[in-house]
Amino acid sequence: MSAINLLIDIVLLTMLVFTTIAIVRSRSLFAIVMLSGIYSLLSANIFVVLDAVDVAFTEAAVGAGISTVLMLATIGITGYEQKKRRSISRITPLIVVFITGAVLVYGTLDMPAFTNPSNPVHEHVAPRFIEQSPTEVGIPNMVTSVLASYRGYDTMGEVIVVFAALIGVLSLLGIREKKTDPVYTEPPPRPILQVMAKFMIPFIILFALYVQFHGDFGPGGGFQAGVIFSVAIILYTLTFSQQDAMDLVPPWVLKRLAALGVLIYGGTGVVSLLKGGNFLDYNVLAHDPIHGQHYGILIIEFGVGLTVACVMILIFFAFISRGDKNP
Amino acid sequence: MNFIIDALSWACLMLGCFLGISGAIGIFRFDEFYSRAHAASVTDTLCVLFIISGLVLQSGFNLVTVKMIFIVVLLWLTSPVASHALIRSAYQTGLKPKLAITRKESSKRTQS
Amino acid sequence: MILDLYNYWVVIFLMMSGFYTLIASNHLIKKIVGLNIFQSSVFMLYISMGKVAGGTAPIAAEGIDTYSNPLPHVLILTAIVVGIATTSLALALVIRIKESYDTVQENEILELDRISDEETQA
Structure with a gap:
């Protein structure tokens, strides 16, 4: 992957991270639905950078189009407000999430490097599809x-x-x-x-x-x-x-x-x-x-x-x- | 010749980026809904024009150029209509622009 | 090193934010949004794995011999459409819950359930 593509990839992924933080923190359902539309559009851009044009196409049409409309139709029925509640503490979910995340990050340390052509993913059936399918x-x-x-x-x-x-x-x-x-x-x-x-x-x-x-x-x-x-x-x-x-x-x-x-x-x-x-x-x-x-x-x-x-x-x-x- | 085309396209791209960024700053800095929407929608169309024309200059004349011109036409048609729909529905649900209130108030003050 | 694994770490972050939203939120629609974030982080993981350095999109053309892996693209393409279909099913369930309980807050639904259970026992 060329340097500029890698840069675009990293910038878009960082924007995705910020969008996600905004979704998790926001209380207004309308804002959450709109932000999830933005999230889909950003991920479609990332798919283009990562060469998955068909997937980007689908994600842009589905995620930013239909999914947003359906969510809006639903919150039109259920109401926009999200009530505050203090019965369950946020500490327990945070601990669970952090432990799971730490285990997953530990798992990635053994993963082969991103975009390496000799990764195991590219060794199995993919070469056959790539070489044989046009003929x-x-x-x-x-x-x-x-x-x-x-x-x-x-x-x-x-x-x-x-x-x-x-x-x-x-x-x-x-x-x-x-x-x-x-x-x-x-x-x-x-x-x-x-x-x-x-x-x-x-x-x-x-x-x-x-x-x-x-x-x-x-x-x-x-x-x-x-x-x-x-x-x-x-x-x-x-x-x-x-x-x-x-x-x-x-x-x-x-x-x-x-x-x-x-x-x-x-x-x-x-x-x-x-x-x-x-x-x-x-x-x-x-x-x-x-x-x-x-x-x-x-x-x-x-x-x-x-x-x-x-x-x-x-x-x-x-x-x-x-x-x-x-x- | 190449240098001139490159310089022109970079100028176009930079101008487009400037317009886009100023629109984004407008969305964040203005204090009221209508001026925010105004900032976004006004800069949007020209920003698209400049960025796409910069890219057209880079690509030369081929099929990609035609596709990019289609993109410009599509965005010019849809973007103002989308802003119109947004502002219209905001106005119909009862959000009044700040400016109108102040003008009414000032006219009241001058009358009294 | 960091650049090699950056995509995977972002995927893990997104997955964990979706997971957190799913378990910590009280509103059913927000839970569904969290589930969607979780789901699309998996999409991102697959597509990141399919990318090959120096490759192009897997559409055969003259003079190109390195392509990205088409298999993850196929799996994710269908998964996205199935994802929206199942999401709409979940939203339909939420609408029915709203109609019969008149709320979409999880704790209020549980409370109403508990009350109706006690009434049937009494």
């Missing part, structure tokens, strides 16, 4: 090829976890459509914001599609694209009203599409089974293994993007429809 899978972005092809099972598990979280949120909160509510009133128009949002949303959606289908060649993929797409809808909901957004993308459609995404992923595996390969072995999908890999990755990334986008939008709908009910 075996045939796409330049190794993160996508490892994500969708070599570790396809793992990613399928993650998609199912996201889907299961959606089921949990919907069964806890549910989505209340506002049409039947007699006391519901239209929010006041916000012309500047609405014009701006109308202008921006097509570009955000275009960018999401670019990220989705260009993920084989540059940073991007289904997870990031899904999150960016849902950000477009969330922007629409925030500037217009919940009713407008629910007319645009009805929740019952989203529920079916989220399930469809998981089905596309699993179905690709079943198709490859039927064609005589292993589960999620894309080599058999076309006459040529490389083409098969291309098709397979494109299809399952589409499934991932569909599920993630629908899940994020539905979770957001669930939170805000609950919020308006209890002002």
Whole structure:
């Protein structure tokens, strides 16, 4: 790592430390949520410095975007205040934390140096991925090829976890459509914001599609694209009203599409089974293994993007429809 | 020629950094919400312009330049709107600017 | 020496601050924020391990032969999205707790629980 990169890394990490101290010390929940947004943005910058562009992309979209909005929706319901309390002393947690931290620091003294190419992490399977994936899978972005092809099972598990979280949120909160509510009133128009949002949303959606289908060649993929797409809808909901957004993308459609995404992923595996390969072995999908890999990755990334986008939008709908009910 | 381009881009970068830092100082030093938001939003756009144009001069004309110009356009569109939304919601929740109160008070004093 | 391990030490600091927030705070949402800090410190640890000196982002290009390790990136990329999904589940639980107990302070919830237990026994 060059000297200037190391300097940027250290400065950003130090800023992260100060942000964390501010989060721990602050009493205002609103400030805590905003600071955790800043925390996510800083960590996304650090990921860029550490060469993890795909991860930085995801962290910026998820951490600074959706996570902050969901936290704000929640504290809008639970209230901004944090009461003081003196029943438990702070000494015991501090002692526990210091002892654990000291043990961990003692453990790092045996760790190999940061960025050393001969670290054990880089000795095992990583060289095979780096050397073979451009010829075996045939796409330049190794993160996508490892994500969708070599570790396809793992990613399928993650998609199912996201889907299961959606089921949990919907069964806890549910989505209340506002049409039947007699006391519901239209929010006041916000012309500047609405014009701006109308202008921006097509570009955000275009960018999401670019990220989705260009993920084989540059940073991007289904997870990031899904999150960016849902950000477009969330922007629409925030500037217009919940009713407008629910007319645009009805929740019952989203529920079916989220399930469809998981089905596309699993179905690709079943198709490859039927064609005589292993589960999620894309080599058999076309006459040529490389083409098969291309098709397979494109299809399952589409499934991932569909599920993630629908899940994020539905979770957001669930939170805000609950919020308006209890002002 | 190289020297001139380097000097120009460094001048741009330094000016951008100065604007950014002065905006940050403004956020911390001003005593009231509206002047803080004003300090941040006014310096923001020009700071972005100078820093990105410094970087464009460094990179030469290629695809990266186009992407950076896109960044400028995006930030110029979103940053003032975000400041507008922030200040508008602050005003609607009942936070009054200090200046308005003092002017009203002073006019009352002159009337009486 | 210090520079070699600086990233890891920052990770440990972040992890311990998240842990402290989790056990010392009384407010459920602040606990969730602490859990998020803990989680993202683990992300930072993985990504720090994946970095190789002189490497670039793991996207194959002409004339580059050193890449950073793509495997941690894959693991963390999916972990972030799963993290927000589980965080939203936790927040949904907090909303339900607020609706049934009318508070999100841990000691008040425990107090209400104790009172209702005594009532059922009596």
